[in-house]
Amino acid sequence: xxxxxKVLHIxxxxxxxxxxxxxxxxxxxxxxxxxxxxxxLKKDLEDNLWVCDACGKHHRISCRQRFDIVFGKNNYEILxxxxxxxxxxxxxDSKTYKERLxxxxxxxxxxxxxxxxxxxxxxxxxTAGAFDFAFIGASxxxxxxxxxxxxxxxxxxxxxxxxxxxxxxxxxxxESLIALSQMTxxxxxxxxxxxxxxxxxxxxxxxxxxxxxxxxxxxGDIAFxxxxxLIAFAGKRVIQATVKEELPSDFQKSEYVEKCGxxxxxxxxxDLREKIGSILSILLKKNSAINSVSNETxxxxxxxxxxxx
Numbered sequence: 001x002x003x004x005x006k007v008l009h010i011x012x013x014x015x016x017x018x019x020x021x022x023x024x025x026x027x028x029x030x031x032x033x034x035x036x037x038x039x040x041l042k043k044d045l046e047d048n049l050w051v052c053d054a055c056g057k058h059h060r061i062s063c064r065q066r067f068d069i070v071f072g073k074n075n076y077e078i079l080x081x082x083x084x085x086x087x088x089x090x091x092x093d094s095k096t097y098k099e100r101l102x103x104x105x106x107x108x109x110x111x112x113x114x115x116x117x118x119x120x121x122x123x124x125x126x127t128a129g130a131f132d133f134a135f136i137g138a139s140x141x142x143x144x145x146x147x148x149x150x151x152x153x154x155x156x157x158x159x160x161x162x163x164x165x166x167x168x169x170x171x172x173x174x175e176s177l178i179a180l181s182q183m184t185x186x187x188x189x190x191x192x193x194x195x196x197x198x199x200x201x202x203x204x205x206x207x208x209x210x211x212x213x214x215x216x217x218x219x220g221d222i223a224f225x226x227x228x229x230l231i232a233f234a235g236k237r238v239i240q241a242t243v244k245e246e247l248p249s250d251f252q253k254s255e256y257v258e259k260c261g262x263x264x265x266x267x268x269x270x271d272l273r274e275k276i277g278s279i280l281s282i283l284l285k286k287n288s289a290i291n292s293v294s295n296e297t298x299x300x301x302x303x304x305x306x307x308x309x
Contacts, residue, residue: 049269058226063115063130070273076119081147083111097174104135112143116151122277127155130165138168141175145182152189161199161280166217170210183215190219199283204231225254225263
């Protein structure tokens with residue numbers, strides 16, 4: 001066999017090996033996933049709230065899985081949020097944006113990356129939202145912005161706190177400036193929530209980055225984070241190349257971000273329900289006291305006005 005035939009023969013062998021490798025779809029539908037100790041049964045992870053019992057890694061979960069864990073299995077009502085026009089810019093690269101949306105919707109069972117629900121925690125009515133990273137990396141476009149604003153407006157109308165579980169890489173490039181404008185729109189909506197003296201709690205999950213971090217994710221009255229979650233704006237390599245210094249190994253992890261003052265509390269997934277309920281009870285009692293004092297002051301003012309007249 002001459003060298004040309006040998007090269008061709010090796011090439012055919014490589015093709016056969018590649019063909020035998022599992023596809024992305026096969027991996028996702030498998031009963032197994034990987035963690036620190038190698039293959040792990042998804043069922044075992046699910047029984048432990050999708051947290052590795054060996055290293056404590058909090059695996060990414062869907063919106064419904066998160067709501068089931070924090071609020072109780074099906075103990076919430078999913079709200080139907082507005083869905084703007086798909087693909088307003090007629091984007092196309094290796095696939096059209098419409099094709100990507102269709103794949104994401106089929107994969108997650110959601111119309112967009114954000115799901116909004118109304119539920120209770122410690123007998124407190126709340127509005128809550130969460131991101132699903134499986135939906136185009138939980139990036140934010142017009143539909144996600146509308147969902148967040150709808151959720152915040154519902155909280156204002158019903159006079160409930162708003163609790164948000166963030167994830168995602170930032171604003172969705174397929175929508176360009178339309179996506180970027182959601183940073184401003186959601187920030188203005190949160191300002192209205194705060195004007196109404198309604199608590200806004202944020203739980204940062206892995207990963208929370210880019211324009212999400214630069215807007216609504218960092219505006220919470222209290223900022224929780226799951227252990228080991230990536231919380232960042234620009235990527236670590238970009239920053240390292242800019243500052244020309246070696247960065248700590250835990251740089252941009254939730255524990256590091258807590259030390260820098262951007263996170264108030266690191267909370268294990270199993271403790272989130274209790275912590276959120278306790279904080280809301282405290283905040284709502286404080287708000288009731290403020291409103292009571294405000295009402296008494298208003299009554300005193302009216303009495304003084306009558307006396308003066």
